[in-house]
Amino acid sequence: MRKVVVQLCVSLDGFIEGPHGELDWHLVDEELHSHFNQYLGSMGAFLNGRVMHELMVGYWPTADQDPDAPAPIVEFARIWREMPKLVYSRTLPQTDLDWNARVVREVVPEEVRRLKAEPGGDLALGGADLASAFLRHGLIDEYRLYIQPVVLGAGKPLFPQGTARTDFRLLESRTFGNGVELLRYQCAQ
8 A cells, every 4th residue: 555655844943934934945956856756757647736836847857958967956857757756735726737637625534534545655644734634634654854953943844733643653764964854654554
């Protein structure tokens, strides 16, 4: 059975975005980006909320056309374009989508379980709000948290206030050359 895997960069103080939505504190060098590509290239689909999808659409469709783009950027642009994508949105028209994407209006647990039962690679879930909805329904199997060596002091927390207690089991930890630490957890459901 396929797993739903959340992959996010997190500050030392538990934020996934700065106070104004900024992500400029992410330390993604060639080593880390190559790691992302290897892992994400094996996925069966990307599951994103509207905001995450629009963020990705703003850069990745043409990122590899820059002649100065590093090899990991060129590689991920191809991975992103070719990967099937489900975009969870109540407002985004289907006609606004391209790049192998389709709109899903609601998080319906039975539909997600059917999707997980299909053959293929795991499902990469992106976006904190969507992750919160999946967590409420017990649909997340694993978290891949890339702890960034920075304190933001404020911003959007990884887990919103009021999140029910959830226990995890550490599956892996790895330190990258730039000081980022991967903590990979399985949800104990």
